[in-house]
Amino acid sequence: MEYHDLRIVENPTLVREHALDKLRNAISRGLYPPGHRLVERELCEALGVSRTSVREALRQLQAENLIEVGKRRNITVAVISSKDAEDIYLLREMLETLAVRRFVANADENAIKKLQRIHKDLRKVINKGDVRELAIMAGEFYETILNGSGSRVIADMARQLLTRVNYLRMRSMSEPGRLEEGIHEWDRLMEAIQAGNANAAAKAMGDHLAAARKAVVTKLEEEEQQPPVIPATAGAERATPRR
Amino acid sequence: MEYHDLRIVENPTLVREHALDKLRNAISRGLYPPGHRLVERELCEALGVSRTSVREALRQLQAENLIEVGKRRNITVAVISSKDAEDIYLLREMLETLAVRRFVANADENAIKKLQRIHKDLRKVINKGDVRELAIMAGEFYETILNGSGSRVIADMARQLLTRVNYLRMRSMSEPGRLEEGIHEWDRLMEAIQAGNANAAAKAMGDHLAAARKAVVTKLEEEEQQPPVIPATAGAERATPRR
DNA sequence: ACTCTATGTTTGTCATACAAACTGTGCCCG
């Protein structure tokens, strides 16, 4: 017999990974909205970890394009222009339609079951109207498809893009009307997958993303025309002293 | 009059960025081949920088999928399976054909001139047969197209994929025969771009990448069948003590 | 009113330090 994985702690979670997750989530959830300045010292305090760990987490966020470093070395949450958002959604269309195709082709029995379960929960959550929970379920839905696609390369790429627009998706979902459309497209997608029809599934996914793209892009364009409230002094550039 | 940019040093290069570049290059050039173990202390000595900087650079490389962290926290240069390579090239096909299309559409006079210059140099270098220099020129060729595409999102994504297969590309180029094909495809691409024919350009780029994909994938498959020489003790897992 | 300066802030980088997880070696014992 082989000693497989009897380790007590398989992955003694690293502090920096934990910090990374927390920061990613904070950005996705809008706790740190686009343009918001991130100050190392504050993050250390907020997360209760050392600067070392925060900085390493920041480097990863930087490589993921979730944060931007300004000319003065200031770190701010990445602002996504309507143009960038459009491109991101276009790439998502390419990647994720490819991913569903592979998902259908590789057809893992368990994965399909899991997807069905999530899909059902999704419907329930929608009726409840809890946007926050919905976002999580939707995330799991995508994640299941990506994992089932059997390609790490595609999955990683798609995940990266998804993360970048997470905040926008979240806001877009609280928009009235968009939800009803969304669930209908999901239904079609689920049906096609169950039927093992790759073309239909890819089409459904593509339509879904195209619709989402339009919603997100037009919203961003509106905001770019008439920028939203500027809180006091646009605090993204200054080196605000304490008192 | 406005003080534009008279800064003596616009971007006082950060140590960590410098380290990052060096490491990326070392991996691309095969100085650290796939599977090679990277030890922080050694990198510090080799680069002449502190562990802090090396670690931050490593986190970025990690996010770029150029290195892998093992279960025991060991860091090794990422090994690309034939399957992964195939997917990467497929994605490159999607992304870079899109990029050329945009390049043709956006048609920046300067960018086209630059591309022509590089293309000419490329021919010269090929006749010289210097693989190392060729790789650099080819890199500039891609870079020019990506920059001219006008989409940061697409360019970043494509760059990331390109970097991941850089080492493979390099080796593949030293393969006899592949070069002659390559230059022919480049000629077609250049012609199409000059003619402003987006479809033809995209087709040429796609064909080029498809051919490169086949070359790289079959080579990798061969090696996977019959793994290459294992140098002494397969030193990628141990925590080699000093003496 | 304007400029200059002192002071505080933030980031980049380095040097240390130490615990935890591993590894290899060699010694001791049966």
Place this chain on the structure above:
DNA sequence: CGGGCACAGTTTGTATGACAAACATAGAGT
């Protein structure tokens, strides 16, 4: 002679403290 265990060395993760350079702010001086 073989087996196993303890010890020493290695590597990584994390925390601290320190300091320079680049800025920003506010207050002092003219």
